[in-house]
């Protein structure tokens with residue numbers, strides 16, 4: 001960015017030192033880093049010290065003093081993504097791009113870095129490239145993701161169906177799917193136990209029936225005919 005372009009940005013912010021964050025942000029967006037010459041010129045124009053502007057430029061992670069690649073690739077290493085395999089995804093990206101975390105490819109296509117949480121933990125392991133979210137990542141998906149990024153950069157001329165699938169965030173993990181298998185087994189209705197058949201009662205004989213139906217004689221009284 002030349003001085004005339006920086007002047008336009010400074011004028012938009014009324015050359016106010018209180019707007020330094022926004023001014024540096026615009027230069028970073030345009031050049032993909034903060035060139036030293038530009039920082040010195042801005043410091044001079046805003047009447048602030050060079051050490052002060054370098055302090056700001058090195059304090060925020062959004063700014064870089066080194067040129068960044070065309071595509072910014074962030075791997076989330078927050079706790080939720082970490083336990084689901086984010087370090088392996090990072091290794092896969094480092095292998096595929098031939099760079100280490102914090103570096104930029106020689107062709108200035110990709111810059112690789114890590115972040116601590118992107119606020120979408122249910123999609124972890126999560127990777128963002130130029131603001132697009134790639135959820136439920138694994139090493140096998142790394143190559144396809146880079147192909148999608150490349151084709152999108154070339155005007156989105158990717159084969160139909162592929163781009164959409166890769167760029168769409170994956171389904172969040174549902175609580176029901178985390179139920180242990182044992183719980184599901186318990187929920188299944190238990191088979192009813194077979195009813196034991198009662199043994200058939202023996203048929204009463206005629207003598208037994210007579211005995212039961214015979215009226216009882218009161219105790220101490222002799223049965224006899226009435227006079």
Ligand code: FES
Nearest residue numbers: 076078081118121
């Ligand atoms: S830990 Fe990765 S998005 Fe929260």
